[in-house]
Amino acid sequence: MYRTLVLSCAALSMAILSASQSRGDDVVVVLAKMIITVSGKPIENGAILCKAGKIVSVGESSSFTIPAGAIIKEASVVIPGLIDVRTCVGLSGIFNVEHDSDQLESSSPLQPELRAKDAYNPGEELVAYIRSFGVTTIHTGHAPGELISGQTIVTKTVGNSVEESLIVDGRAICATLGESSQKSGKQSPGTRAKQMAMLRALMFEAIEYRTKTTKKTKETSDKESEDKESEDKEPADDAIARNLRLETLVEVLDGKKALLITADRAQDIATALRFASEFGISIWLDSAAEANQMIPQIKEAKATVLLHPSMARSSGERESLSFQTASMLQKNGIPFAIQGGFEAYVPKARVVLFEAAIAAAHGLTRDEAIESITLSPAKILGIADRVGSIEIGKDADLALYDGDPLEYTTRCIGVVVNGKVYDGEASD
Amino acid sequence: MYPANRRTFLSRSARIAIGIGLVDRGSLSTAEAYEAEETIAWKNAKIVTANSPTIEAGSLVIRGASIVDVGPVDKVVVPPNARVVDAAGKWIMPGLVCTHSHVGGVGAADGSGPIQPGVRILDSINVREPGFRRALAGGLTTLNIMPGSGHLISGQTVYCKLRYAGKGPSTIEEILIRDNDGKPIGGLKMANGTNSQGESPFPGTRGKSAFLVREQYIKAREYNAKVTAAKDTTDKMPPRDLHLETLVEAMQGKRIVHHHTHRHDDIVTVIRLAQEFGLRVVLHHVSEGWKVAKEIADSKFPCSIIVLDSPGGKLEAKDMTFKNGRVLDEAGVRVGFHTDDWITDSRLFARSAALAVRAGMNRDKALQGLTLAGAEMLGLEDRIGSLAPGKDADFALLSGDPLSVYTRVLETWVEGKKAFDLANPNDQLYAEGGAGAGSELNPFLCCFAQPWQLGETN
Numbered sequence: 032m033y034r035t036l037v038l039s040c041a042a043l044s045m046a047i048l049s050a051s052q053s054r055g056d057d058v059v060v061v062l063a064k065m066i067i068t069v070s071g072k073p074i075e076n077g078a079i080l081c082k083a084g085k086i087v088s089v090g091e092s093s094s095f096t097i098p099a100g101a102i103i104k105e106a107s108v109v110i111p112g113l114i115d116v117r118t119c120v121g122l123s124g125i126f127n128v129e130h131d132s133d134q135l136e137s138s139s140p141l142q143p144e145l146r147a148k149d150a151y152n153p154g155e156e157l158v159a160y161i162r163s164f165g166v167t168t169i170h171t172g173h174a175p176g177e178l179i180s181g182q183t184i185v186t187k188t189v190g191n192s193v194e195e196s197l198i199v200d201g202r203a204i205c206a207t208l209g210e211s212s213q214k215s216g217k218q219s220p221g222t223r224a225k226q227m228a229m230l231r232a233l234m235f236e237a238i239e240y241r242t243k244t245t246k247k248t249k250e251t252s253d254k255e256s257e258d259k260e261s262e263d264k265e266p267a268d269d270a271i272a273r274n275l276r277l278e279t280l281v282e283v284l285d286g287k288k289a290l291l292i293t294a295d296r297a298q299d300i301a302t303a304l305r306f307a308s309e310f311g312i313s314i315w316l317d318s319a320a321e322a323n324q325m326i327p328q329i330k331e332a333k334a335t336v337l338l339h340p341s342m343a344r345s346s347g348e349r350e351s352l353s354f355q356t357a358s359m360l361q362k363n364g365i366p367f368a369i370q371g372g373f374e375a376y377v378p379k380a381r382v383v384l385f386e387a388a389i390a391a392a393h394g395l396t397r398d399e400a401i402e403s404i405t406l407s408p409a410k411i412l413g414i415a416d417r418v419g420s421i422e423i424g425k426d427a428d429l430a431l432y433d434g435d436p437l438e439y440t441t442r443c444i445g446v447v448v449n450g451k452v453y454d455g456e457a458s459d
Numbered sequence: 460m461y462p463a464n465r466r467t468f469l470s471r472s473a474r475i476a477i478g479i480g481l482v483d484r485g486s487l488s489t490a491e492a493y494e495a496e497e498t499i500a501w502k503n504a505k506i507v508t509a510n511s512p513t514i515e516a517g518s519l520v521i522r523g524a525s526i527v528d529v530g531p532v533d534k535v536v537v538p539p540n541a542r543v544v545d546a547a548g549k550w551i552m553p554g555l556v557c558t559h560s561h562v563g564g565v566g567a568a569d570g571s572g573p574i575q576p577g578v579r580i581l582d583s584i585n586v587r588e589p590g591f592r593r594a595l596a597g598g599l600t601t602l603n604i605m606p607g608s609g610h611l612i613s614g615q616t617v618y619c620k621l622r623y624a625g626k627g628p629s630t631i632e633e634i635l636i637r638d639n640d641g642k643p644i645g646g647l648k649m650a651n652g653t654n655s656q657g658e659s660p661f662p663g664t665r666g667k668s669a670f671l672v673r674e675q676y677i678k679a680r681e682y683n684a685k686v687t688a689a690k691d692t693t694d695k696m697p698p699r700d701l702h703l704e705t706l707v708e709a710m711q712g713k714r715i716v717h718h719h720t721h722r723h724d725d726i727v728t729v730i731r732l733a734q735e736f737g738l739r740v741v742l743h744h745v746s747e748g749w750k751v752a753k754e755i756a757d758s759k760f761p762c763s764i765i766v767l768d769s770p771g772g773k774l775e776a777k778d779m780t781f782k783n784g785r786v787l788d789e790a791g792v793r794v795g796f797h798t799d800d801w802i803t804d805s806r807l808f809a810r811s812a813a814l815a816v817r818a819g820m821n822r823d824k825a826l827q828g829l830t831l832a833g834a835e836m837l838g839l840e841d842r843i844g845s846l847a848p849g850k851d852a853d854f855a856l857l858s859g860d861p862l863s864v865y866t867r868v869l870e871t872w873v874e875g876k877k878a879f880d881l882a883n884p885n886d887q888l889y890a891e892g893g894a895g896a897g898s899e900l901n902p903f904l905c906c907f908a909q910p911w912q913l914g915e916t917n
Contacts, residue, residue, distance in 0.1 A: 125771030160769055344801050345897030353892035377772035385768055388864045439813035439864045
C-alpha cells in the first residue's frame, strides 16, 4: 500500500515545501493519498478541513469542496500530530550546559512543589526540532534523578510563552527509584529501602495534612464554593499554613495529579507497584526497562507504562531492555505509550516517531506503533478529547509525510498545530 | 581517495593482510573451525557488492573463509560439490565495517596526561562483553575498537574480526586482524575540541591542544632521526620510547590516525597538523563537516561520520544534521559511517546510512559507507568491505532492503562461518534484547566531564 504512495509523493512534496506563514484562524485543507485517523478506518485519497484551529471535516477528497482561499497542503500519508508521553525537552536544552539545563534540581531529594511551567522554555531549539518530525504535543517536565524531582506539564510544541501553548498544568509529579536517585556518602537516600522509607513518610505526612485541611475547610466551607481554586481562598485566622510540597502530594492522593515513577529494574517496578497499592493510587511506570520480566504483575496492578525509547542504551539499570517490550505490553492489553525520554548526553532529544518505528520492526503492527505515539498517549494524559486522532471537533494537529511515516527514508514534509502550518524536517 | 604516495602503502599492506589471514587461520587454536573447506552457494538473492552495481538476482559462492565468485545467477558457475541455498527474496551485502566502536568494556589512556600513544586498547578488551554479539546481530563483521576522546592522543586502536561462530573466542587474540609479522593491526586515536580539554596537565584551550600535539610529533621526529642514525647499532640507539615510536609509525603512514573532531575549525586544524607531519588521517564524527566540505575534499582525507537523532548534547555538536553525508559526498569526500557504540547501537548501524539517504545522500554511496568506505579507512579494502572473488567471506543475509526499518539481519557470516543466526534463540536474545543481552557497565571513556553523568547525583 505504502509503496505506491511513495512513488507518487515526489511531485506532491514540491507543493508542500512552500513557505508556511498561515495563521491559526486560516482555513487549511490537507489532501492525502492516505489518512490514518487512528480512531477510525484509514481513508484513501482523503481530505481534512481545518478551521479556527479545529478539524471540521474529514472524508474522501472526491466528495469534498475546497473552500475558496483555503491553504492547501498535500501529502502521501497524514497521521495525527504525534504526542511524546514523557520528555524533558524545553527544560533540558540543546547545549547541555548549566545555562539551558533546568530539568533537575539537586538541592533536595524531595521537591514535588517544583512546577514545570516555571522552567519550560517554549523557544528551545529542540522543541522546534522534534516538531519538524511531526511531534505536536509533549508531556514534559522534571527529569529522573531525584527521589521526587518535580512536576510536569502537557503543552503544544508551538507558542512564545508557556501560557500560550499549555494544555495541562501540573499533570504529574516525577519520582525515581533505583540507583540514579541515590546519593553517596552520608546523604540520603543512599539505599533502595531508604528511598521507600522517605517516600512513605512523606505520603503519610500528606495524608495528615489533608485530614487537617479538610477538617478546617469543612468548618468554614458553607460560604465558599467547592470548585474555587485554593489559591483564591482568603485564609482564616486559624487556617493551617499552606505547605506547597504536601499540597501537591494531596493532589496525587486525590487522583488530581498522576504519580510518575521511573523504575527500570524489575525489583524497582515491584516496589513502585507495592507503593501504589499501599496508598490506593494508580501510577505511571516510567521507562520500565525490565517491564519485559514483570508483565503479569503490571497487568494485575492495572498500571500504565510510559515505555523507554526503543533505542535507549542497553547499559546500567536498562541493561535488560528489549526491542520487543512494546509488543509484549500491547499483546497483554497493558496501557502504554512510547516516550522520547530524557537523555543526559546524545541524542539530546529523541524523536518518538523514530522510537515507535523500531517497535514496529520488532512485533508491533504499523498501526499499533502509530497509536502508541498518538491516541494512546492522549488517553493516558487525559487529553484524548482534544488530540491523538483525526476526528471532527478535535484540534487540527496533523503530521504530513511523503510515505510510510515509520520508514527510515520517509520525510516529514509539514506539520499542522492548532490549524497553523509549520515546516517539516529540514530539506536544504 | 588518499594521496598517491599513501596508496602504495595501502595496497601493499592490504596484500599482506590477505596473506596473513590464511596464516592466521592455520595458527589459531580454533583451527577446527576452519578445517572443513566447505563450498556454499547462495542463489537468487539481491546482492549489494559495494564495488559494482547491485545484482537483482545473484549468486554468491564461498569456499572455506573466502569468496569464490559473485555475480548474476546465469553468469556464476556453482561447483558441483557446493551446498546450495535458495535465497530468493533476500538480500546479501558485505559484512558491515564499523570504523569507530567502543564495545568490549574498553579503556586505554588514563587521567595522568593528555598524550599517551603507547597505551594499547587491546590490553583492555573483554571478548565476552555482549556488545560483540549485538554487533553481529546488526550485520557487523569488522570493528575498529577505540579508546575514548578525552585525550589529545588516547592510545592505539585495534581492528577486530567478529570470529564468534560457535562458542565464540576465549581471548582477544582470536579476533585480532594481524599483519605479515603477526602483529595486530590498529590505528591511533586522537581528538581535539572540548572533549580533550580539561584541568592541567590537560590543555585548556584549542591553541594549547594543537601546541601539545605538535611538540610531541616534533619529539617523535627527532627520536626517529636518532633511531635512523643509529642504523641498528645497539650502543647508539636511544632508549626505546613506546609513546614516540607509535607516533613515528603514524608519521610513516603505518598507523592510521583516527581523529575525533566536531567543529568546523577543529576539523581544519586536524588537516593542518596532519599535513605538517604527514599523518594519514580519518576524520571521525565531523559534525560540522558540511560547513567545510570543500576543504576536507581538498585534503583527500576521508570522513567517518556519526548520525544522531538530534543535534546538541554539547556546544560543538549543535549544528549536526542528517544532510552531512550528502553534502560531504557531493563535495567529493569519501564518506563512511560509524556506530560509536554505545553512543549508537550496533544493531541499528544500517539506520545511520538510511537517515543520510533520507536527507538526500546517494543510496549506493550510503551503502558503501557501511562497508567498503569503512574498509578503506582501516586500510583493509583489499580483504574486506565488498563482495568479490578472493575477499574474506564476510557478509550479512537480510530479509530485505538494508535501508528499511522493517528489514532484519537474518544471518551474519565471518570468514565463511555463520557467526549470527536470528533463528537461533541464543542469537535472537542479542538481536532483540532482554536479560543477558546488555551490559551493566558503561564503557570507560576517560577523561572529559562525562555529560551523561550530569543528570545523576553521584
